[in-house]
Amino acid sequence: MNENTSNRKTLSMTLLGVGTILLIAALYMDFSKNYIRLGSFELRGAFLVLGALCVLAGIYFIPTILHHRAIINCIFLFPLLFTFAVTVIIPMFVGFFYSFTDWNGVTFTKMVGFENYAAMFKEPAFIWSLLLTVLFVIVNMILVNLVAFLLALLCTTKLKGVGFFRAAYFLPNLIGGIVLGYIWQFIFSNVLTKILNSPHSALATTKTAFIAIIVVYVWQYAGYIMLIYINGLATVPKDVLEAAQIDGASDIATLFKIKIPMIAATFTICTFLTLTSAFKQFDVNLALTNGGGTVRGFMGKRLSNGTQMIALNIYNTAFARDQYGYAQAKAILFFIILACVSLLQVRISNKREVEM
Amino acid sequence: MKKYLAIFLVLTMFVALLPTAAFADGIRLFNGKIEIAEPLNHAAKAYEEATGKHVEVESLGGGVDLQATLKQYYQAGNMPEIFVFEGAPDLANWTGMVVDMSDQAWAADTDAGFVDESGALVGFPYTTEAIGLAYNKSILEKAGVDPKSITGPESMKAAFEAIDAKKDELGITAVIGYCANATELYWSTGQHLFGQYLDAGLERDDTTYFDLLMQGKLDQERFTKFAEMVDLFNHYSDPALLVSGNYDMQVSGFAAGKYAFVTQGSWIGSSLTNQYKDQYAAAGNFECGYVPYAFIEGIDTILTNAPSHWAVYKDGNVAEAEEFLNWLAGPDGQQIMVQEAGCVSPFKSCTVVANDPFAAPVSEFAAAGKTSAWHWMGQPSNLAQDFTGAIFQDFAMGTEDVQSFVEAMTDIIADNIK
Numbered sequence: 001m002n003e004n005t006s007n008r009k010t011l012s013m014t015l016l017g018v019g020t021i022l023l024i025a026a027l028y029m030d031f032s033k034n035y036i037r038l039g040s041f042e043l044r045g046a047f048l049v050l051g052a053l054c055v056l057a058g059i060y061f062i063p064t065i066l067h068h069r070a071i072i073n074c075i076f077l078f079p080l081l082f083t084f085a086v087t088v089i090i091p092m093f094v095g096f097f098y099s100f101t102d103w104n105g106v107t108f109t110k111m112v113g114f115e116n117y118a119a120m121f122k123e124p125a126f127i128w129s130l131l132l133t134v135l136f137v138i139v140n141m142i143l144v145n146l147v148a149f150l151l152a153l154l155c156t157t158k159l160k161g162v163g164f165f166r167a168a169y170f171l172p173n174l175i176g177g178i179v180l181g182y183i184w185q186f187i188f189s190n191v192l193t194k195i196l197n198s199p200h201s202a203l204a205t206t207k208t209a210f211i212a213i214i215v216v217y218v219w220q221y222a223g224y225i226m227l228i229y230i231n232g233l234a235t236v237p238k239d240v241l242e243a244a245q246i247d248g249a250s251d252i253a254t255l256f257k258i259k260i261p262m263i264a265a266t267f268t269i270c271t272f273l274t275l276t277s278a279f280k281q282f283d284v285n286l287a288l289t290n291g292g293g294t295v296r297g298f299m300g301k302r303l304s305n306g307t308q309m310i311a312l313n314i315y316n317t318a319f320a321r322d323q324y325g326y327a328q329a330k331a332i333l334f335f336i337i338l339a340c341v342s343l344l345q346v347r348i349s350n351k352r353e354v355e356m
Numbered sequence: 357m358k359k360y361l362a363i364f365l366v367l368t369m370f371v372a373l374l375p376t377a378a379f380a381d382g383i384r385l386f387n388g389k390i391e392i393a394e395p396l397n398h399a400a401k402a403y404e405e406a407t408g409k410h411v412e413v414e415s416l417g418g419g420v421d422l423q424a425t426l427k428q429y430y431q432a433g434n435m436p437e438i439f440v441f442e443g444a445p446d447l448a449n450w451t452g453m454v455v456d457m458s459d460q461a462w463a464a465d466t467d468a469g470f471v472d473e474s475g476a477l478v479g480f481p482y483t484t485e486a487i488g489l490a491y492n493k494s495i496l497e498k499a500g501v502d503p504k505s506i507t508g509p510e511s512m513k514a515a516f517e518a519i520d521a522k523k524d525e526l527g528i529t530a531v532i533g534y535c536a537n538a539t540e541l542y543w544s545t546g547q548h549l550f551g552q553y554l555d556a557g558l559e560r561d562d563t564t565y566f567d568l569l570m571q572g573k574l575d576q577e578r579f580t581k582f583a584e585m586v587d588l589f590n591h592y593s594d595p596a597l598l599v600s601g602n603y604d605m606q607v608s609g610f611a612a613g614k615y616a617f618v619t620q621g622s623w624i625g626s627s628l629t630n631q632y633k634d635q636y637a638a639a640g641n642f643e644c645g646y647v648p649y650a651f652i653e654g655i656d657t658i659l660t661n662a663p664s665h666w667a668v669y670k671d672g673n674v675a676e677a678e679e680f681l682n683w684l685a686g687p688d689g690q691q692i693m694v695q696e697a698g699c700v701s702p703f704k705s706c707t708v709v710a711n712d713p714f715a716a717p718v719s720e721f722a723a724a725g726k727t728s729a730w731h732w733m734g735q736p737s738n739l740a741q742d743f744t745g746a747i748f749q750d751f752a753m754g755t756e757d758v759q760s761f762v763e764a765m766t767d768i769i770a771d772n773i774k
Contacts, residue, residue, distance in 0.1 A: 011360070105427040106449050125742075185539075189600040200753055201600035203539070290539045290741075294750050302767055304538075304746035319424045320738040322449065 005063045012061040019054030022047045099332050103325035105318070116329035124299040126330065128306075129313040132210070133279060136309060139214055140221075140278040145270055147222040152229030153255075166230070169223040177220070181287020184216045188288075206293030206306030213307060216284050221277065225270050232266030233259060268349035275345055279338055282311040291316065310334055382410030383676050386426065388440035388664055389483075390417030391626060395697035402692060403683055411680055423449060437672035438681070441479065442664040443733030447472060454478045454667040455674055462685035468702035470665040479665025480681050483699035486718040487548050487621035487730075488646030488658030495519070495526055495616040495642070503645055508653030509585060516592050519616050526616075530594035533606045533615035536752035538745040540602045545748035546740025548659075549619060549649075551732035553582040556648060557655035558728050566731035572773040574766050578652070583751075583758045583765075585651035589619065590752050598752050608632050613639030623663075625714040626698040644713040646721065658721050661730035662702055736773060743768045 026047035029035050036043045056075055064071075099116055101108040120126045155166050172180065189201040202208040236259055244254050260267075285291065285307070293306025305313065314334065318327035387396055393415035400411040414436065416422060423446055429435050441447050447454070447470070456476035457463060463477055470479025496503055499519045506512050519531045535541050553574075554565045565575055590598065594615065597605055610618040611632035618624070625644070628636045636642075648655050668677045683689050685703055693699045694708040700718055701708065709715055721727055747768060751761045 104449055105424070106430055106453075189602075193596075193600055199595055199599075204537075204599050204749065204753055292538045292746055292749075294746050294755075301771060302764060304743045304768070316738065316742065319421050320741055322423075322445070322737065 008061050008063040012058050012063065015054045015058030015061065017058075019051045019056075019058055022051030022054060024051075026051060095328050096332060098325055099329035101325045102323075103328070104322050105324040108325060112325070116326045117333070119326065120330055120333065124301045125303050125305050125308075126313060128295060128298055128303055129308050129310045132306075132308070133281075133310040136210075136214070136281065137275060137278045140217055141271060141274045143214065143218050144221050144225055144274045144278075145267075147218055148225035148270065149229050151222060151226040152233060155226065155230055156233050166227070169226055171223065172220045173224040175220075177283025178287045180216065180220055181284045184212070184284075185288055188212055203289050203292075206295055209289045209293050209307045213281075213285060213288055216288060217278070217281065220284065221274065225274060228270055228273075229263070229266060232263035236262045264349075268346065271349060272342065272345060276338065276342060279341070280311055281309050282315070285309045285312050286315075382412065383438065383673050383680060384412045384414060384436035385666070385680075386422075386429075386436040386439040387413055387415040388417055388422045388442075390415050391623070392483075392693075392697040392699065395692055398696060399684060399689060399692045402688065403680060406688070407679075407683070409676060409680070435669050435672060437674070437677040438480075438666050438668055440664050441470075441667055442737075444472070445734070445737040447478065447667070450667065453670050455670055455678075457668065457678065457681075460678060461682050462703065465685065465703045465705050468662045470662070470667075478667050479662070480667070480685075481662035481665055481702040482684070482693065483662060483697070484660055484702045484718070484722075485622050485663045485700070486646065486658050486660040486714065486721070486727075487551065488717075488721070489649050490610070490618050490620060490622075490624070490714070491645055491647060492610070492613060492616050492639075493643040493645055494640060495528060495613065498522075498526055499616070503647050506647045506650060507656070508650050509581065509588075510653075512585070512647075512650060513588060516588060520592060527613070528616060529609065529614040530597070531592040531616050532589055533597060533610050533618040533620075534589040534593040534752075535597050535599075535601045535603070535606045535619075536590075536745075536748045537599060537601055538749035541606075542740045542745025542748075544603075544619065546743075546745040547732050547735075548621060549586070549748070550740070550744060551659055551730055552649040552651070553579055554731050555657075555659050555728040556650075557652065557657055560727065560729045562728075563731055566734060569735060569769065570773060572770045574762075574769055576762065576766070579765065580758065580762050581651045583762050585649065586748070586751060586761075587758050590754075593752075599749060608635055611636040611639065613642065622700065622712075622714040622718055625712040628713055629698075629711070645717045646714075648726075657726045657728040658718075659730055660718065660722060660727040661733070663730075739769075739772065743772055 025036075026044050029044045029047070056078070059071060060075060062071065098108070100111055100113060102110055102112050151169050155162050155169070159165070175183075185203065188203050193199075193201055202212050240258060240262070241254065244258055249257070289307045291305045291308030291312050293304070293308075295303040295306045308316070310330075311334070314327050314330045317330060318324050321327075385396070385400070387393065393413070396413045396415065400413050404410055416425060422440060426435075426439055427449070441450070456478060457469075457480065458477040460477075462480070463469060466481055468481035468484060469477045470481070472478050491503055493503075496519075499522050501515045501518050506515050516531050519526070519528075523529075523531070536545050538545075554569065555562075558564070565578065568575055594601070594609070597609065606618060607620060607624050607627050608631075609615055610620070610624070611628045612635035628644075646658050648658055650656070666681070668674055668681070684693065687706075690701050690703060690706045691708055694701050694706065694710045698710050698712045698715075700710060700712075700715055709719070744765065747756070747761065747764050750756045750764070756764060
């Protein structure tokens with residue numbers, strides 16, 4: 001090792017040096033827009049990748065026995081950490097920064113401090129969206145889980161053609177939300193108006209439109225949750241069920257005393273899934289009503305966004321009103337709410353679980 | 357040393373494999389009107405044949421948020437040389453990033469170019485569109501109604517009544533195809549129809565009611581008259597279309613001769629002759645025309661304007677972009693734009709007339725100087741989608757009457773424009 005040490009040191013230093021120079025050159029080209037070209041090839045990307053590889057190799061050859069293993073671990077972790085940082089961590093901080101500016105998607109002229117955060121609580125339309133979303137989440141969490149669990153029970157009985165029913169209930173989930181929204185829009189506007197002989201579609205008034213969104217959402221999502229419940233029910237040990245049968249437990253008693261407690265973990269997963277996805281509801285909302293619906297006299301104002309959930313509200317603030325900074329502030333609030341609710345929910349549900 | 361050699365070889369291999377940014381020659385045009393994608397591609401090809409310079413046409417539309425897409429391109433350093441924008445609110449995103457084109461040859465040939473606040477000519481007009489109350493000439497003739505007689509609210513009402521009385525005889529579903537579905541057609545009610553309140557009957561540079569709007573106010577007298585006309589539309593429209601219909605239903609219905617009038621502008625002309633040509637042929641390829649939205653006696657103009665403009669991006673290949681636009685404004689370019697894309701040329705020197713049912717009536721109004729501008733394009737971009745569209749729908753549903761409609765609109769505009 002001794003003989004190699006000085007060699008390794010030179011190599012390591014050279015690689016680190018070359019790598020750093022290449023990286024700096026690439027970054028300089030990026031900012032100054034003076035691209036060096038080799039024929040028609042632009043060398044910026046090549047410099048960047050080559051530089052990064054040299055630096056990594058340099059780190060690998062650092063002459064140390066003590067930390068060698070740690071260095072190798074870090075190098076192997078690097079791709080994952082780098083990707084995570086680029087796609088999640090850095091954008092989050094950038095987004096956080098933008099929420100304090102008047103960014104319009106292209107440029108920003110000034111920092112506005114907490115103005116964006118203060119403004120959203122004075123905007124009746126946003127408060128309405130927030131409350132509506134909470135209501136939507138509560139209703140959906142109950143309805144989706146109820147429907148899904150009942151369907152799961154149905155699909156685990158020894159009925160004929162159970163496979164077909166399973167597939168049929170799951171199918172709506174395979175259709176994208178936007179397509180589904182337009183299909184149901186047709187049903188509400190053209191089919192149901194003819195059948196019920198009503199002059200206007202259910203989507204035209206706020207209350208009925210809200211119910212319509214719930215119906216479509218449950219129809220779409222219950223099949224998916226059903227699959228998870230079926231999976232959960234399949235894990236209930238047969239011997240326990242058999243023992244219950246021998247002891248003469250009724251079907252109802254078996255369900256409430258054995259099956260449900262045994263699959264408490266599944267309930268946790270399913271409530272968590274429905275909770276977060278209902279909170280983030282966007283595509284069906286966009287395609288079905290686009291947030292429309294009149295609300296009279298909410299906080300002394302007349303609103304036109306009667307069925308607009310919070311995600312759609314944020315989207316419209318950014319893209320229809322060009323207030324990207326303000327929308328970003330709303331998104332941060334949304335993120336905080338979602339994180340808190342999810343953590344709380346998982347904590348509560350975990351206490352109920354049965355160890356197998 | 358072998359190991360190092362191996363590493364070196366691997367590294368060089370990487371370099372050789374690296375994808376490099378493509379350096380396509382020529383320029384890119386970001387078109388926001390998907391209907392004319394094909395003709396534009398053809399124009400680009402013809403241009404390449406004539407000059408050897410390549411133009412890449414990228415067409416988006418049909419619900420795609422154009423400005424949001426452009427912003428993504430900007431963030432990614434991928435801005436097209438020429439891009440579309442609608443009115444001042446869109447342009448505000450790109451302040452200081454677009455080229456003043458007042459020195460261009462085409463600039464003297466049109467007055468439909470977009471001039472920004474500082475007086476710079478930043479928008480190239482590629483077409484002209486018109487908004488009036490479109491009618492089916494053959495139905496009006498059969499009903500014995502002279503479109504020229506519609507000059508004010510009373511005569512409009514009389515005409516509607518006369519047609520309504522002969523509805524079965526004429527084989528039509530309703531007098532007018534008016535749709536106030538706020539989700540689908542907020543732009544038709546909240547922008548185009550509302551634009552009549554702002555501009556109908558005014559000189560092109562008259563911004564009286566637009567200025568008032570931007571202060572958050574509505575002229576009560578004028579707006580009430582306007583509301584009465586909308587009330588008339590609500591009453592005589594097809595109930596199946598009025599609240600729960602959509603754009604396709606409205607335009608195909610007019611093409612099939614189900615409605616005597618329709619509240620859509622000249623862009624439906626190409627739908628009549630292409631998309632719905634079977635229905636249109638079955639209805640006898642009837643002639644079309646315009647009457648002004650005469651909600652006050654004496655209003656005699658229709659609203660014409662370039663619906664959107666093309667701007668040239670400052671940091672792109674400006675010289676080639678300007679060259680292409682000049683070619684497009686010239687005879688060869690206009691030949692394609694007018695005959696294939698069905699555009700009404702905004703250029704005075706252009707002699708080609710489109711084969712479009714609405715081309716002739718629009719030119720007629722333009723020649724007589726009976727046109728007003730589209731100042732609604734300057735209203736906040738979300739006003740119709742988020743607010744006023746919904747109130748038109750409530751009005752159509754009957755949850756508002758004329759008076760409460762006027763009040764609701766007054767309130768919502770006061771609340772949302774500062």
